[in-house]
Amino acid sequence: MLSVGLTGGIGAGKSAAVRLLAARGAVVVDADLIAREVVEPGTPGLAAVVAEFGPEVLAPDGSLDRARLGRLVFADEERRRALNALVHPLVARRSAQLQEAAPPDAVVVHDVPLLTENGLADRYDTVVVVDASDATRRARLVGARGMAEADADARMAAQATRAERLAIADHVLANDGTLADLDRQVAALWRTLTEMRVARDGPGPG
Structure with a gap:
């Protein structure tokens, strides 16, 4: 089993990356959903x-x-x-x-919005950061989510900076482009994570 911590700032496209990984067979553990459950x-x-x-x-x-x-x-x-x-x-x-x-033999992806802020990187075998420029993130929050610019800026400012997130990253998904661009990167990342899992544990059943 490989334990993956995945994070990204608001508007970076973390949820899209998680969906693409799940479609390839990742077991997703969603910290936000669990925070509601508890x-x-x-x-x-x-x-x-x-x-x-x-x-x-x-x-x-x-x-x-x-x-x-x-x-x-x-x-x-x-x-x-x-x-x-x-x-x-x-x-x-x-x-x-x-x-x-x-x-x-699973690759378990922990979707953790505040992974950086809460100092959780050491809990995982490897850390993935979904990254996008502040300008891209602001445009998504205002355009797709309907936030006022001031609200978008306040939400972004309340989180870790891009530099702080990138400092803990073992793998980076650059998400300033299209969903197709992200999907190509996720495909390559999935191959890497699968290889890491096999290197740790062997091929697994089947």
């Missing part, structure tokens, strides 16, 4: 968040009001760290469980 109603994770931030972070149906919680933590680094301290261990535990459940 604070669903009735979970210890949600109880811990409510104990820390108060019942006002709950929606009327008892689920987590993500927008309200986001407003509380976005501009307050201490509150954001408190939230991360609650949620990140739960996400890490569940991610490990999903990796352990994968076939022994």
Whole structure:
């Protein structure tokens, strides 16, 4: 089994790269989906968040009001760290469980938006960064997602810089071009990851 950490700044096209890898046989572990799962109603994770931030972070149906919680933590680094301290261990535990459940000859791609920011590179056998220029990312956020330019800039500024992400990369997918350009790079990356997996573990069953 090969464990791959994949990340990229907002608007870089990380989700597209993950879909292309999944289509080639990667087992995908999505940190964002897990982060939602571990604070669903009735979970210890949600109880811990409510104990820390108060019942006002709950929606009327008892689920987590993500927008309200986001407003509380976005501009307050201490509150954001408190939230991360609650949620990140739960996400890490569940991610490990999903990796352990994968076939022994799998290439497991962990889709982790804040891999760089949270210093997680050492958890994986290799790290892939989906990279695009700030101008490209801003144009995608404004054009495709309908964000105001100021909001796009604020979201980008809240993340690691391109240089910080590239500093931890073992492999880079340059995604300033078309989906076809990205697909060609993913095809080459998939060959490399498969070769790495075979070198580690042998050919595997079949």
